[in-house]
Amino acid sequence: MPEETNAQLESDESVPPAEPKAAHLPLDKAIETQADLSAEISSIGEAYRRALKDGAQPETQPRLDYPPYRSSILRHPTKSLHHTDPETIELYSPAFGHQDVHALESDLTIQHNGEPQGERIIVAGRVLDGDGRPVAGQLVEIWQANASGRYIHKRDQHPAPIDPNFTGIGRCITGPDGSYRFTTIKPGAYPWKNHLNAWRPAHIHFSLFGTEFTQRIITQMYFPGDQLFPLDPIYQTIVDQDARDRLVASYDHSLTEPEWALGYNWDIVLTGAKRTWTENEAYGDAGDDDNE
Amino acid sequence: MSNSTKLVPTPGQTVGPFYGYALPFEKDNELLAPGSPGSIRLQGTVYDGAGQAIPDAILEIWQPDADGNVVQRTGSLVRDGYTFTGWGRGAVGNSGVYTFTTVNPGPTKPVPGKAAAAPFISVAIFARGLTNRLFTRIYLPDNEEALANDPLLSSLDPERRKTLIARRDADGGLTFDIRLQGEGETVFLDFQ
Numbered sequence: 001m002p003e004e005t006n007a008q009l010e011s012d013e014s015v016p017p018a019e020p021k022a023a024h025l026p027l028d029k030a031i032e033t034q035a036d037l038s039a040e041i042s043s044i045g046e047a048y049r050r051a052l053k054d055g056a057q058p059e060t061q062p063r064l065d066y067p068p069y070r071s072s073i074l075r076h077p078t079k080s081l082h083h084t085d086p087e088t089i090e091l092y093s094p095a096f097g098h099q100d101v102h103a104l105e106s107d108l109t110i111q112h113n114g115e116p117q118g119e120r121i122i123v124a125g126r127v128l129d130g131d132g133r134p135v136a137g138q139l140v141e142i143w144q145a146n147a148s149g150r151y152i153h154k155r156d157q158h159p160a161p162i163d164p165n166f167t168g169i170g171r172c173i174t175g176p177d178g179s180y181r182f183t184t185i186k187p188g189a190y191p192w193k194n195h196l197n198a199w200r201p202a203h204i205h206f207s208l209f210g211t212e213f214t215q216r217i218i219t220q221m222y223f224p225g226d227q228l229f230p231l232d233p234i235y236q237t238i239v240d241q242d243a244r245d246r247l248v249a250s251y252d253h254s255l256t257e258p259e260w261a262l263g264y265n266w267d268i269v270l271t272g273a274k275r276t277w278t279e280n281e282a283y284g285d286a287g288d289d290d291n292e
Numbered sequence: 293m294s295n296s297t298k299l300v301p302t303p304g305q306t307v308g309p310f311y312g313y314a315l316p317f318e319k320d321n322e323l324l325a326p327g328s329p330g331s332i333r334l335q336g337t338v339y340d341g342a343g344q345a346i347p348d349a350i351l352e353i354w355q356p357d358a359d360g361n362v363v364q365r366t367g368s369l370v371r372d373g374y375t376f377t378g379w380g381r382g383a384v385g386n387s388g389v390y391t392f393t394t395v396n397p398g399p400t401k402p403v404p405g406k407a408a409a410a411p412f413i414s415v416a417i418f419a420r421g422l423t424n425r426l427f428t429r430i431y432l433p434d435n436e437e438a439l440a441n442d443p444l445l446s447s448l449d450p451e452r453r454k455t456l457i458a459r460r461d462a463d464g465g466l467t468f469d470i471r472l473q474g475e476g477e478t479v480f481l482d483f484q
Contacts, residue, residue, distance in 0.1 A: 071421030081482035094379030097366035143314030
């Protein structure tokens with residue numbers, strides 16, 4: 001497992017190691033409440049729905065400028081992205097293969113001596129490009145909190161138990177049909193410091209490569225029916241409901257294994273590929289050496 | 293391009309604060325072993341809109357080799373010290389500085405029908421507080437004629453253009469700072 005190489009400064013999204021409960025935090029007037037944030041979230045959502053009615057194109061990606069997610073205020077570009085055609089290197093993606101990733105890295109429940117706590121789940125799906133072609137032989141990385149909502153990361157000071165049998169990171173290489181499959185534990189919700197009583201819906205971080213570097217994406221997968229969706233400024237950075245729904249996995253009983261684990265399906269669509277494809281690439285053998 | 297129905301892409305989300313135990317790996321930022329022939333240091337600082345260096349960003353670079361060839365070799369995650377794969381990942385340190393050991397990319401062949409592009413390194417930027425990844429390019433500063441003919445650079449006004457061109461350091465390395473917002477804001481790219 002990779003060492004933690006980036007000792008980070010205290011981030012405003014970590015929870016201080018204070019008292020175990022937030023209930024007796026001083027009600028500082030400066031602390032913003034969920035009601036304050038929810039009002040901002042609603043007002044942005046209403047403005048978007050009005051614009052849609054007036055004929056605006058639906059948005060499919062998060063807004064870079066989304067003030068309810070406070071950490072984004074100084075970290076979003078103010079100028080619009082500059083459109084350009086991808087050239088040369090941008091039309092290709094780095095190659096990953098089975099020498100990079102061991103097959104067992106897709107099972108997050110067998111990385112230690114004992115079984116992790118929590119609800120064992122299978123998360124499986126396909127990685128496709130915008131034309132519906134499978135993205136074969138490419139790297140998928142995930143990371144997540146444990147069943148109690150605690151990350152191994154040392155800056156996560158949420159007073160919930162660390163699970164000595166769960167690190168929460170996994171990798172795999174997609175199959176010829178773009179398929180991926182992880183066995184893991186359902187992550188818990190966790191508190192953060194965007195505002196008073198801010199909680200993130202349970203999620204798994206996903207990092208994905210396409211066949212071209214311009215398709216590179218990092219995102220988060222959520223679980224169906226989470227009551228925290230309307231309250232979460234990060235999920236709500238995507239203002240379009242249909243677009244937000246694309247981050248929510250479906251419970252899939254055909255993936256569920258008897259007396260073992262519940263199954264969730266989540267397919268990921270990358271942006272369209274621009275390069276002219278050769279037949280070999282379309283069959284998806286590119287990116288894996290035979291020398292292993 | 294096929295005329296089949298396009299699927300709508302899945303949205304991105306922020307990398308968040310806790311990637312540090314998941315995304316970094318051993319020698320992730322060493323496309324070549326430091327000190328090996330032809331290797332250079334690429335470094336820079338990532339700044340927010342208040343001009344503060346940010347301590348929780350992670351970058352990826354993807355580039356051709358010194359001869360301008362696009363490399364399609366595996367082995368980036370388990371580096372053998374010899375194979376140049378063209379891809380690397382580097383988290384910034386506490387002072388917001390990232391570093392890579394790499395080579396100067398050579399000029400690649402032009403896309404048919406287009407002017408030859410000046411050599412550049414493609415970059416993806418992820419950070420806590422950044423709701424989706426950003427792309428940019430790090431152009432080498434050396435060949436002024438190629439820079440002048442570059443289709444992207446020539447579409448930008450001079451102030452913005454210079455945000456994409458690295459500085460050549462005295463030791464032969466490259467420095468390229470990234471400003472997410474405000475004065476000198478880096479040009480970020482949209483390919484769709």
